[in-house]
Amino acid sequence: MFDKILPYLLSGISVGGQYALIAVGYTMVYGILRLINFAHGDIFTAAGFFMVYLCTALPVQISIPLVIILTVLLGFTVERIAYKPLRSAPRMSVMISAIGVSYLLQNLMWYVTGGLAKQYPTIPWISNSITIGTATTKVVTLITPLLTILLVIALVTIIQKTKIGMAMRAVSKDFETAQLMGIKIDSVISTTFIIGSLLAAVGSVLYFSNYTSVTPTVGAMPGLKAFVAAVFGGIGSIPGAVIGAFIIGICENIIKALGYTTFSDAFTFALLIVILLFKPTGLFGEKTSEKV
Secondary structure, X not given: OHHHHHHHHHXXXXXXXXXXXXXXXXXHHHHHHOOOOOOHHHHHHHHHHHHHXXXXXXXXXXXXXXXXXXXXXXXXXXXXXXXXXXXXXXXXXXXXXXXXXXXXXHHHHHHHHOOOOEEOOOOOOXXXXXXXXXXXXXXXXXXXXHHHHHHHHHHHHHHHHOHHHHHHHHHHHOHXXXXXXXXXXXXXXXXXXHHHHHHHHHHHHHXXXXXXXXXXXXXXXXXXXXXXXXXXXXXXXXXXXXXXXXXXXXXXXXXXXXXXXXXXXXXXXXXXXXXXXXXXXXXXXXXXXXXX
């Protein structure tokens, strides 16, 4: 039985790491702006297309850093154009803007690619196959959880130990007071989007090394599952988002191993309903009280 489940377990840990890198972007933006950045999944998809087109002209070793830079620039541009002008607008206006940006990016990708699926380039070494026990998998499956944990540790260290990290924590606690204390809100928010986009770019490289077909809407489902992971772990909590992502990744692959592949996606959203009913703040979310 274990021999049958092992490949799915490895895949679940790997997919969980990829969800985690996307979920951290959601949870950081929400922690500071109280905004669900619906365009985050599309930024993840755009990173996949950047890689596809850059690899037609450049070696992979040069393309990967360029993909990260371009994705960061895209995230930064989205924040400046779509969210910054609405800083003092009602929250509903910002949410509508986020949905609009998501559809705009999707349609731009449809226009540029003609809606055709593109084959993701093979990345040397991490796309190689490896045998563990009775399971044959790709090297990227083993690298993903390790790299995810290292990146999250680095991120938590930045947030806890650096000046910009202190500013992020201050803004997430009390936006208005932080502004009055002289913290440059725009810089903090831009940095948050930059970090989130960087992690999405890394997650994109890992994800598409496993699932090699890139389409304009391919980021929608990983994006939604990463959002569920962020809510499950406690939106605003980085460790919570990571743990939630790994739990979802492992559970949905165990469901596939048991022969219920049709229900693997449904499980994720059923879990969201259960969490919202019984623990709306998530596993590690803090209870908040509205100030009157």
